[in-house]
Amino acid sequence: MSLLRTEGLTRIYGGLKAVDEVDFTLPEGEVHALIGPNGAGKSTFVGMVSGRIEASAGRVWFDGREITHLPAHKRIRAGMAYTFQITAIYAKLSLFDNVALALRNRDRAAAQEALDHVGLAERGDQLAGYLSYGHQRLLEIAMGVAQRPRLLILDEPTQGLAESEIAEFNALIKRLAGETTILLIEHNMDVVRALAERITVLDAGRVLARGTPEDIHADPAVQAAYLGTG
Amino acid sequence: MIRDLGLHLALIAVLFVLGLTLPDYHQGNMARILVLATYAVGYNVLFGYTGLLSLGHAMFFAAGMYGLGLVMQHGGWSPVPAFIAGLVSAALLSVIVAVLALRTVGVAFMIVTLMFSQSAFLTILYFGTWTRGDEGFVIPQAARQVAGLDLTDPVTRYMAALALFSVALLLVLWLVRRQEGAVLIGIRENEERTRMLGYNVLSHKILAVVMSGTLSGAAGAGYALLFGYVGATFASVQYSIFPLLWVLLGGAGTTIGPLVGAVFMFYLIDYSSGLTNAYMLIAGVVLVLLTLFARAGIMGEVRKRWAPWLP
Numbered sequence: 001m002s003l004l005r006t007e008g009l010t011r012i013y014g015g016l017k018a019v020d021e022v023d024f025t026l027p028e029g030e031v032h033a034l035i036g037p038n039g040a041g042k043s044t045f046v047g048m049v050s051g052r053i054e055a056s057a058g059r060v061w062f063d064g065r066e067i068t069h070l071p072a073h074k075r076i077r078a079g080m081a082y083t084f085q086i087t088a089i090y091a092k093l094s095l096f097d098n099v100a101l102a103l104r105n106r107d108r109a110a111a112q113e114a115l116d117h118v119g120l121a122e123r124g125d126q127l128a129g130y131l132s133y134g135h136q137r138l139l140e141i142a143m144g145v146a147q148r149p150r151l152l153i154l155d156e157p158t159q160g161l162a163e164s165e166i167a168e169f170n171a172l173i174k175r176l177a178g179e180t181t182i183l184l185i186e187h188n189m190d191v192v193r194a195l196a197e198r199i200t201v202l203d204a205g206r207v208l209a210r211g212t213p214e215d216i217h218a219d220p221a222v223q224a225a226y227l228g229t230g
Numbered sequence: 231m232i233r234d235l236g237l238h239l240a241l242i243a244v245l246f247v248l249g250l251t252l253p254d255y256h257q258g259n260m261a262r263i264l265v266l267a268t269y270a271v272g273y274n275v276l277f278g279y280t281g282l283l284s285l286g287h288a289m290f291f292a293a294g295m296y297g298l299g300l301v302m303q304h305g306g307w308s309p310v311p312a313f314i315a316g317l318v319s320a321a322l323l324s325v326i327v328a329v330l331a332l333r334t335v336g337v338a339f340m341i342v343t344l345m346f347s348q349s350a351f352l353t354i355l356y357f358g359t360w361t362r363g364d365e366g367f368v369i370p371q372a373a374r375q376v377a378g379l380d381l382t383d384p385v386t387r388y389m390a391a392l393a394l395f396s397v398a399l400l401l402v403l404w405l406v407r408r409q410e411g412a413v414l415i416g417i418r419e420n421e422e423r424t425r426m427l428g429y430n431v432l433s434h435k436i437l438a439v440v441m442s443g444t445l446s447g448a449a450g451a452g453y454a455l456l457f458g459y460v461g462a463t464f465a466s467v468q469y470s471i472f473p474l475l476w477v478l479l480g481g482a483g484t485t486i487g488p489l490v491g492a493v494f495m496f497y498l499i500d501y502s503s504g505l506t507n508a509y510m511l512i513a514g515v516v517l518v519l520l521t522l523f524a525r526a527g528i529m530g531e532v533r534k535r536w537a538p539w540l541p
């Protein structure tokens with residue numbers, strides 16, 4: 001069964017169709033990569049899925065229920081977790097407080113475990129703003145994972161991470177794969193190859209191609225528009 | 231948790247002892263300061279913890295004050311039901327203001343709260359037949375008796391003020407230690423992140439306005455009851471600015487800051503007016519120095535430097 005489905009999902013900014021009638025289906029349990037050049041509409045698309053951005057047209061279903069008009073916080077409660085492309089943590093709060101807000105309870109042990117997942121367990125009492133950029137990124141991922149979502153949406157999670165941190169990230173996602181459905185926007189093709197079972201390529205707001213990594217790699221349209229130039 | 235509660239109970243105990251030992255002049259001052267600090271504690275819930283700057287809190291203070299004063303004056307109500315009437319007035323007004331003003335954010339929110347408060351002020355003047363407008367009215371000593379206690383007696387009055395303050399203080403401590411309080415802080419720090427962690431931001435903001443407004447109203451009702459005067463000055467812009475200053479000085483988003491700020495400012499003005507006629511100048515200079523060198527306010531700096539665990 002598909003966990004997430006969109007039909008004709010569209011977002012118009014002024015005259016620009018940032019996302020243009022996208023039909024999309026994500027089966028439960030899949031790790032799915034959304035790729036495409038800058039400005040293709042990837043962030044806008046997942047923004048509409050999570051409810052952060054209002055759709056201009058189209059419909060969204062999650063877990064068999066239509067959520068097109070559901071406000072963002074209810075979609076999150078229904079089992080989505082969302083990490084921002086631009087790191088969005090609470091800089092002036094401790095790591096523990098950051099994770100506790102994500103967990104929606106004040107259970108210290110659970111927060112500790114979530115920090116442990118990304119190797120930040122020692123730093124629970126530090127202020128998040130004092131972490132290095134890479135660690136802030138990892139904290140945000142930990143906050144997504146801590147929610148034990150059914151659908152985890154990650155918007156360019158590895159941007160700005162060091163090689164070693166990327167390896168840890170890959171390992172974390174592989175541990176989650178199977179129990180959590182993951183929608184991953186990613187520029188790093190090594191990460192995509194390591195994690196994605198299927199890929200959707202967006203270009204100028206439209207779906208250019210979709211399929212397994214092999215299909216996408218062999219697709220002439222993708223090569224022309226994206227991989228060839230990148 | 232235990233440490234927090236212990237600290238707050240110790241503070242209350244110190245204030246209790248002060249009430250029995252201070253010389254008359256300072257005991258009278260402190261009774262007044264405790265009621266005003268209650269107002270600041272209420273203001274702090276919205277400004278300090280939730281990050282919403284209201285310029286109209288005098289309307290909530292006045293709602294409590296007039297809610298109590300009018301029914302005592304014209305209805306002959308006794309203090310306890312009248313106090314409840316004050317609380318209910320402030321709570322109702324804050325629900326209305328929350329629903330209307332929270333459609334706006336930032337500067338617009340400041341302006342909308344200011345306008346609401348000005349309307350409340352003008353309403354009080356308009357119904358001068360009952361409110362006696364600017365001149366106000368006195369609640370006679372004979373009416374200010376609760377269960378055999380004479381609220382006009384200095385010690386009794388001080389202890390009543392302390393009781394009011396303590397309830398407000400402990401209520402806020404309880405709130406900020408709960409998940410709801412953490413969410414308010416989350417909204418202050420990053421509203422979009424908080425929404426995207428599955429929290430209903432609007433309903434939490436409504437909670438903050440209502441709690442803040444009702445505590446402010448409790449302070450207004452307490453002030454009228456303990457000091458026996460109800461007047462439109464308390465609904466003026468000045469009384470919306472005071473709690474902002476106290477909270478900024480004492481430390482926004484700290485439980486104890488509002489009291490520290492109210493004490494500090496009261497005695498700063500009191501002391502400098504003894505030195506010179508230009509006492510507002512001295513007060514102004516000290517305020518500027520504090521904003522330059524202690525941006526987080528007195529308790530905010532204490533928390534930053536020495537006690538990060540302070541709530």
Ligand SMILES: Nc1ncnc2c1ncn2[C@@H]1O[C@H](COP(=O)(O)OP(=O)(O)O)[C@@H](O)[C@H]1O
Pocket residue numbers: 013016018036037038039040041042043044045
């Ligand atoms: N808030 C906005 N207002 C106007 N245009 C926007 C806004 N957000 C995104 N866009 C435009 O929509 C297009 C898609 O943006 P985005 O979804 O961020 O792309 P991607 O994440 O694939 O890089 C871009 O052309 C971008 O400039």
Ligand SMILES: [Mg+2]
Pocket residue numbers: 042043044085
């Ligand atoms: Mg993007």
